[in-house]
Amino acid sequence: MCCLQGQIQLPPLQPLTGVLQNYLTGDDYCSREFHNSIRQYNAAFAMTSVGVRIDNSVTRQSGPYCFKIQGELHHLTGALLPHDNSNPTYAQIYILDTAEQLNIGRNNNRNLDPAVMDDLQTMLLNSHPYIGQYRHAYKLIREKPVEEQ
Secondary structure, three states: OOHHHHOOOOOOOOOOOHHHHHHHHOOOHHHHHHHHOHHHHHHHOOOOEEEEEEOHHHHOOOOOOOOOEEEEEEEEOOOOOOOOOOOOOHHHHHHOOHHHHHHHHHHHOOOOOHHHHHHHHHHHHHHOHHHHHHHHHHHHHHHOOHHHO
16 A cells, blocks of 8 residues: 555664664653653754644544645754844754753643653754754855855
8 A cells, every 4th residue: 555565665764773772662760751751852852843734624533633644744944144143043042052942842842751861962962963954054055245145
């Protein structure tokens, strides 16, 4: 039914290690906190927002929540710099100093555990390939003379 009747073969996923493995399989307080709020932790560290046309005929039914997308799924990313001194969001957060990133994340998600937020941020900074690219782009923008921007 999917993947062009088996014509598309995806490589196996790499095994998880470190913090994420511990949070997904552990049974301590932080692991349970992560499980209980996993969607909000995911949103707290998102680099883009999702743009879709939702098919509400499915979402208004009884039973478990269902999210049906009609048409295409888009990941929206805005400007690298916030407009008019507004607070940074999504990828804009990742060009900032590490401590400032964590501070913004904690302020935007006061109900999430600060220790889990810190662990997840450290994991992303050490492993996510795009954070370095965002920081490099920001450095290039800052080095340009004002009249070129």
